[in-house]
Each structure stands twice: as structure tokens, then as C-alpha cells.
Amino acid sequence: MKVVIVGAGGVADSLSRAVKSVGHEILQIYSRSEQSAIRLSEVLSCSYTDEIENIDRTADLYIVSIKDSALSEIAERLVVGRENGFWVHTAGSMSMNVFGDVDRGVMYPMQTFTRGKIVDFDSVPCFIEANNSVNLNKLRDFTKSISRSVYEMSEEQRRYLHLAAVFCCNFTNHCCAIAEYMLAKKDIPFEVMLPLLDETVRKLHSVEPKVAQTGPAVRYDKNVMAKHEALLKDEELLEKIYKLMSEDIHRFSKA
Amino acid sequence: MKVVIVGAGGVADSLSRAVKSVGHEILQIYSRSEQSAIRLSEVLSCSYTDEIENIDRTADLYIVSIKDSALSEIAERLVVGRENGFWVHTAGSMSMNVFGDVDRGVMYPMQTFTRGKIVDFDSVPCFIEANNSVNLNKLRDFTKSISRSVYEMSEEQRRYLHLAAVFCCNFTNHCCAIAEYMLAKKDIPFEVMLPLLDETVRKLHSVEPKVAQTGPAVRYDKNVMAKHEALLKDEELLEKIYKLMSEDIHRFSKA
Numbered sequence: 001m002k003v004v005i006v007g008a009g010g011v012a013d014s015l016s017r018a019v020k021s022v023g024h025e026i027l028q029i030y031s032r033s034e035q036s037a038i039r040l041s042e043v044l045s046c047s048y049t050d051e052i053e054n055i056d057r058t059a060d061l062y063i064v065s066i067k068d069s070a071l072s073e074i075a076e077r078l079v080v081g082r083e084n085g086f087w088v089h090t091a092g093s094m095s096m097n098v099f100g101d102v103d104r105g106v107m108y109p110m111q112t113f114t115r116g117k118i119v120d121f122d123s124v125p126c127f128i129e130a131n132n133s134v135n136l137n138k139l140r141d142f143t144k145s146i147s148r149s150v151y152e153m154s155e156e157q158r159r160y161l162h163l164a165a166v167f168c169c170n171f172t173n174h175c176c177a178i179a180e181y182m183l184a185k186k187d188i189p190f191e192v193m194l195p196l197l198d199e200t201v202r203k204l205h206s207v208e209p210k211v212a213q214t215g216p217a218v219r220y221d222k223n224v225m226a227k228h229e230a231l232l233k234d235e236e237l238l239e240k241i242y243k244l245m246s247e248d249i250h251r252f253s254k255a
Numbered sequence: 256m257k258v259v260i261v262g263a264g265g266v267a268d269s270l271s272r273a274v275k276s277v278g279h280e281i282l283q284i285y286s287r288s289e290q291s292a293i294r295l296s297e298v299l300s301c302s303y304t305d306e307i308e309n310i311d312r313t314a315d316l317y318i319v320s321i322k323d324s325a326l327s328e329i330a331e332r333l334v335v336g337r338e339n340g341f342w343v344h345t346a347g348s349m350s351m352n353v354f355g356d357v358d359r360g361v362m363y364p365m366q367t368f369t370r371g372k373i374v375d376f377d378s379v380p381c382f383i384e385a386n387n388s389v390n391l392n393k394l395r396d397f398t399k400s401i402s403r404s405v406y407e408m409s410e411e412q413r414r415y416l417h418l419a420a421v422f423c424c425n426f427t428n429h430c431c432a433i434a435e436y437m438l439a440k441k442d443i444p445f446e447v448m449l450p451l452l453d454e455t456v457r458k459l460h461s462v463e464p465k466v467a468q469t470g471p472a473v474r475y476d477k478n479v480m481a482k483h484e485a486l487l488k489d490e491e492l493l494e495k496i497y498k499l500m501s502e503d504i505h506r507f508s509k510a
Binding site: 010067068069072093110111112113114117119123124125149151153156157159160161162163164165166167168169170171172173174175176177178179180181182183185186188190192193194195196197198199200201203204205207208209210212213214215216217218219221223224227228231232237238240241242244245247248249251252 | 265322323324327348365366367368369372374378379380404406408411412414415416417418419420421422423424425426427428429430431432433434435436437438440441442443445447448449450451452453454455456458459460462463464465467468469470471472473474476478479482483486487492493495496497499500502503504506507
């Protein structure tokens, strides 16, 4: 397929490389930052633009990978003059209807993308939706060409999926950021946590999270929890997080 | 060394197998649950007891792996009549002084242990402390015989380490348990989260957590966060956790 990529951030970076590597033709990269557009277009050996007006009008598929707030703002302007294209975005929490009444869909690649760190797209679960069965078939074929895990999912289901992803990825990462911060107070490098973290996640490949829980909160060991809270007494938000998470772990264990 | 293991839970299980496998002699297992004591003693081909009075008095090293609250309760009784032994516990948040004025120390294996799931001890970071340099040397040699990652650490440092472990392991696991719970509302299996979870943690082997953060909270994308909060509106504790974690992610990103 002839593809235009709208966006040049972390998702667009990994996605566009995957799209090109399996033989699709990338016509153009658009980014409102000319520098980002140039950088990615050089990687992909394609043209670029930083002007919405100059986005190519002949593509079969437009993949829009930009911040949700930007997507809301510019989706309608993107489509103008390109109403015959198939418009797909990659945002987990957004409706395909942001594009209006055109061929449209969503391809949500559920992974954490950091610009500059290329993700192997083949192992990224992709959740797709389209406005009719013809487009769904088209999007399924396309997505299967770049990922071996393709699921159909309604907008309603995808909302929950996106929320769950925030818990599994961003909040997990923040738990580690808090750990790093507390360890730094005693000059302990975060690296010492990695075997524990790896095992915690490895375990979840065979045991469901609720059952896998260990530690003071699930045992409701008030003595240990009080000691931990004492270490956090000058860290108001962290102490609140500690108490809430402990309370909720205990609640889950009883449910 | 001739070793007595006090406890038969998850830590005692993996630890005692490691101790035996490198050639130390396990004289006996004590557990207040006779059934647990029998089970582990059969694995280790050693004797067992469920009576404190009958714990062997000739061991070089007593390793106590029981719940923190039980440790506080019975530590002194354990030592009576065995004052010449070297007493070591495995509890991250407890002082070695629970044993009183004997040869004493701590060997905290920082890993998540679930009874029945044997952990390869060689890769478990172990944090040691002892009441004098002779005992520290003895404990270091012993611990190095079962783990390739042995660190000396003061009680004060270990307190922070233990707290960090709760964030990295228990709270991370709970974030996944919440994700599982929310996904179940829409009949989505937790398994779809595993590639994201794996990548989140893999990234932390090369990027520090604070820098690795992605998602709506670090971008402070109020639109997305409001949608997530709406999905949690009937889940008081989960909504609170969502808001607090998002606020704290944002705070970290500015710091």
C-alpha cells in the first residue's frame, strides 16, 4: 500500500520503519516540526512536509500517530482534500470518528514507545477497528503484515485496554521511579532492583496478578507497613500512595 | 557448614534447596506447622521438628526465614540453649538485634518468593550485615556460596531497600492486578498486556525509570486522564490511585 505517516514521534518512528520493512511504500512523512519530519524522512528515504496543505493526496492509507490532543485539533483539517483516503489513527483512547465521514479506523499498537528506541513491531499487539467490514478486512491484512498479534476490538473495549495499559506500563514505571528516588537517599543504585523486577514480571506469565501478590500489604503486616510509612513521613504524596496501594492490595486479597 | 533452617515458607523453600545444593549440611527444618516441616524436610532429606525446644543445638548457622511478626515474637526463645550458634534472619525490615547478644546477622535475599515456585538463588541479590567483622566474613563466604550477587548493607540502608522492593515488586504487581480487574469487565484476558509489561521492564535495564516514563500523565494530557477517570468513577479507591499516581508522575517529570 501507498502510505503517508502523519507524525514523527516514538510510535510513528517504530511503526513507519516496520511498514517500510515489509514492502509498503511510504510516500511522505508529515510533522509540524520540520526537524522531526526531516529526520524520519531520511531514515525512510521518502519526502516530508511540515505543512498540512502539502500532505500528499494520493495515498491509500493515512496513518496518524500524534498526541491525542493534537489529533482532536487537526483530524478534520487533515482529511480535507483527501476524503478518498483510508484514515487510521493509533490512539488507544480516541474514536475513529475524529476523522468524520470517511473510510476510517483505528490501529492501536499497545506498547511503550520512546523516540530513538526502535521497537520490534512484529511482537506488538495491535488492536484494530474500522467503520465497515471492507475497511476492517483491509486494515486487518495491513496490520498482520507488520505484527503477528492482531485483535479486533470495539472502541468501548479499547478504552478499558488503554486504561489498563496506563496501570501496567506508566504506573509500574512510576513505582520504579519512586523506588529509585528512595534508594538514592541512601546512595543505593537502582540496578540492584532489576532481578526482583524481572522476576515479578516473569511470574505474571504463569500466575495471575491477584494470586501472585506477596509482601507486607497482602499479609497485612502492620508492623512492617508502619516502618515503611515512617520512612515516607516527609514525602506527603508518596506516603499517600503507599497507604492507598497497601489498602487496595489488602482489599483485592479479600475479594 | 552445618545449618538449621527455621521456617518452611517461600524464602525457606528456595533458600534451603540452594544451601543444600552447594554442599552445606542441613541438619533440620523447624516450622510451627508440622505439615510444612515434613514437606520441606523430605525435599532436603533431613530431620524436622515443630517444637522450638527440639531444635538442634549443634548447628554452626541458624537461618531464620519466618514472617516478621513471628520473628519478633520467637527470636529470643529460639536462641535459648543455642547461644553459641550464629543466628541470621532473612527479613529486610528487621534488625539483627532481635536475637539479642549472640553472634548474629542478616542475609536479606531481595526477591519475590512464592511457596512451590523455586527461585534460582544464584541470581538473587543478597544483602548482608553482621555484628562484627569475623561474623561478616563468615556470612559473606556463606552467602557467596549460594548467590553471585552479595552486598554489604547497613540496617538503615536495608530499610530503604526493603521499602523500594515493595514499590518495585508488590505495587507493580498490584498495578497489574488492577489492570486485570478492569480488563475483565470487558472480557479481555490479561495476557494481552504481557508484551507491554515486558518492554516496560526491559527498558529499565538501560534507561532510568524517571526518564523512561511515557503516557498521558507525564504529558499531562488532561483529556485522556479525564476519560480514564470516567471509567473509574464507580471505583473509589482505584480512582484515587489513578489521580495520585498521575499527579506524582507529573511532579517527578518537573523535578
